[in-house]
Amino acid sequence: MGKARGAPGARGRKMLALVCINASNMACHSVYSVLASFFPQAAHAKGLTAEPIGLVFAIFAAVVFVSAPLAAPMLSQHGKRQIYVAGLATVSSATIAFAFADHIDNPTAYLWWCILLRCVQGFGSALEETAAYALIADIDPSAISFNLGVTEVSTGLGYMVGPAIGGFLFAQGGFALPFLLIGASLLPAILLVRAVVRDDRASMRVGDTAPDGAAADGADDDEGEPPAxxxxxxxxxxxxxxxxxxxxxxxxxxxxxxxxxxxxxxxxxxxxxxxxxxxxxxxxxxxxxxxxxxxxxxxxxxxxxxxxxxxxxxxxxxxxxxxxxxxxxxxxxxxxxxxxxxxxxxxxxxxxxxxxxxxxxxxxxxxxxxxxxxxxxxxxxxxxxxxxxxxxxxxxxxxxxxxxxxxxxxxxxxxxxxxxxxxxxxxxxxxxxxxxxxxxxxxCEFGACPGARRARRTKGARKGGAHATTELAGLTQTTDGHPRRPAARDDSESEDESDSGSDGDSDERVDATDETEAYARAKADERTRRPERREARASEDRGGPTPGQPRTPADVARPASAEWTVCA
The missing domain is CATH 1.20.1250.20 (MFS general substrate transporter like domains)
Known part of the structure; x- marks a missing residue:
């Protein structure tokens, strides 16, 4: 199968890339909340009231909200790594410039300077966060759910440790120190990302297939990404x-x-x-x-x-x-x-x-x-x-x-x-x-429904694969997109499937939806070793067509069983 799947170097590179991206992601998002512990008092000393102070906090998120959908097309045009690095550099420069706001005495000029820099920070954060999700998904597609969950934790931690860091640094060195140190900490993160995360622009020029880093690390090389x-x-x-x-x-x-x-x-x-x-x-x-x-x-x-x-x-x-x-x-x-x-x-x-x-x-x-x-x-x-x-x-x-x-x-x-x-x-x-x-x-949730708790986890069901399924974050469903309750099956059927399924890695994955048809064909070509034998056995069990005949929605309407079975 994948030659680099078990390679220590590939696994180590993936882990290093994940750590680097999540660490820089946490530092970047701490920029948003670092103001919470000291900026209201400093702004009051400049003559600002509660409403302008709230605007300074809110304008950051407003720019991210508007810029995030605009950042998505830039990923395919310039590459995920380039956009991620550009976002980090933008946030770093705007944060360092924020340190000089304390030298402005006029309240109106002080307010507009803060708003301008928060807008720049928000735009850079939108680039960084949008590219971070895409990079995490490309590094190891087989663990996309876990890796995206870790990214969410690093994002939340960045927002929540910012006030503690800001309050401590403000007490030690005044208004400028929190911004200077946090902004400067993003600069080595940029170098690390460029050194560890591989550039995906070369693979994009070849045909928008899987990025170089994913292919080199043993990730699946798809025909193309399904449309969003x-x-x-x-x-x-x-x-x-x-x-x-x-x-x-x-x-x-x-x-x-x-x-x-x-x-x-x-x-x-x-x-x-x-x-x-x-x-x-x-x-x-x-x-x-x-x-x-x-x-x-x-x-x-x-x-x-x-x-x-x-x-x-x-x-x-x-x-x-x-x-x-x-x-x-x-x-x-x-x-x-x-x-x-x-x-x-x-x-x-x-x-x-x-x-x-x-x-x-x-x-x-x-x-x-x-x-x-x-x-x-x-x-x-x-x-x-x-x-x-x-x-x-x-x-x-x-x-x-x-x-x-x-x-x-x-x-x-x-x-x-x-x-x-x-x-x-x-x-x-x-x-x-x-x-x-x-x-x-x-x-449906994992096992949270009565039908899922009644699902039988048999050896034949785990090795079967006669029915067409789509696996998404550990979830198994029928290809017509509709959930089905598990049907009772006798022991002889399970034994037949167990005999025919000697190779547990040869599940045939076919997706009947227009959006993921190309993706499913690539998976089927890579993972199927003896499809005709399994198809014949499964067709006999369910009374469906023999291999070579076209499938109908009725042929794949019911999954045999699943580790986690979708139910209504």
Whole structure:
């Protein structure tokens, strides 16, 4: 099969590339949140009010939201690695230039200088993030789900460790030091990426096939990439729309605190270092909980959707305590009914919030992949742009919402409204999931449905491959795109399949959809060793056509069985 599949050098190069991309990705995204622990106070000293400060935070995400769809065509024109390096260089130069904003005394000039540089940072971040998803997917297509999940964690960590780093550096060297060090740290990352990640432009000129790095590392060399599914077609599905709403609101709640938390906790944490430590409580909890959350989302009795719903509910509770909400006064006594929550309750609420962010954000990509798996592999190529836009939209709305609601309603009622929105979304996602299962609409999680728990994992089913299937992130489905419940099969049928399936690596993969037909043909040519014998055996079992006769949708309507079987 693949000659470099087991080569230590290929595996080491893949691992080094993944580490390099994720480390630079985390540093690049820390630029967004580094301002949270000290910039509001510095801007107030320059004469700015809450609304302009919120605009400085929000304009970054607004530019990313607009630029992410525009960055996608640039990948095919100039190469993924080149766009990634260009994004890192843009973010680095704008961040270093931000250090000189403190020398501007005029409030209006100070505001416009900050807005301009945040726009440049946002454009560079859009290039970097869009190219990062594509590079991760090309490095090891066989582990795309895991690698993209790690990239999401590095992105979230970058957003969450920024305030702690910014507060510490601001206390040590003033306004300029955080920007100078973070901007300079991206420069060696650029050199590492150019040295480790292979240039894909040569393979693009040959025919837009798999990039050089993927082919050299033993990745599958496809005839071509399947066409991407339009973003509107993805969002039009209720299940994916609910996941997108969770991605938006999961970033709104964190970004809501960036311009507002520092002013609210002045009585218990007045210094930038203390405020940075409070934000680091969220990032530390998020980091420690992410592996556990990933494990829970794969449990057969949970699935990613249930974990996301639980995270939204936990986030709602944490926001009620951070306020503290006026609704908690009659329930929990005077301490939580005061205008400012005590330090111990605040830390407890932030720990809950970090856990809630991990639960509601980490499984989202997997949940989306499950919801759109019937649309073919091309849907995965669109999920990166959709996730980037959803995250950026939440990061844009959050600071504006916090700067608008807190002065008018007060911080306590503003956090209460955010908590109500989280609870409403959790209820909506639960209802959609129940409605989808009750009406046999497409949505399934690993083993979360009764039909999947009844699936028989037989040796013949694992080695079979007589039926045409499409595997997407561990999910098995029929080629007509419709989920099927596993049918009961007798022991003789399993024995026949076991006898005929002596080679477990020869699964025939045929995709009947127009979008992935070329991709499926390439897979079938590479992985099939004895297709005629298996086809004859499978045709006899199900009464279908003999080899050489055309297939009909009825011939491939039911999968024999699967390790994880799709059910309604």
């Amino acid at each position: 599914v339009p973003l509107l077609a993805l969002v039009a599905q209720p299940q994916i729309a609910a996941a997108v709403a969770a991605a938006v609101l999961g970033n709104v709640d964190y970004a809501f605190l960036e311009p507002t938390l520092a002013g609210h906790v002045e009585e218990v944490a007045s210094s930038p270092q203390a405020i940075g430590l409070l934000f680091s409580v969220i990032s530390l909890t998020y980091t420690l909980s992410s592996p556990l959350v990933g494990w829970l989302s794969h449990r057969r009795r949970l699935g990613p959707r249930n974990v996301v719903i639980g995270g939204l509910c936990l986030g709602a509770v944490s926001f009620l305590i951070v306020g503290p909400s006026p609704l908690l006064g009659p329930l929990l006594g005077a301490e939580l009914g005061a205008q400012h929550v005590s330090l111990r309750w605040l830390c407890f609420a932030l720990v809950l919030f970090g856990l809630a962010e991990g639960m509601s954000m980490t499984p989202l990509l997997e949940d989306m992949m499950l919801s759109c798996s019937h649309m073919g592999k091309g849907a995965i190529n669109s999920l990166s742009a959709l996730m980037t836009s959803a995250f950026s939209l939440g990061q844009m709305i959050g600071p504006l919402l916090g700067a608008f609601l807190s002065p008018r309603l007060g911080f306590r009622w503003a956090t209460t409204l955010v908590s109500a929105a989280l609870l409403l979304l959790a209820l909506t996602m639960a209802v959609l999931r129940h409605h989808s299962r009750a009406h046999r609409r497409f949505y």
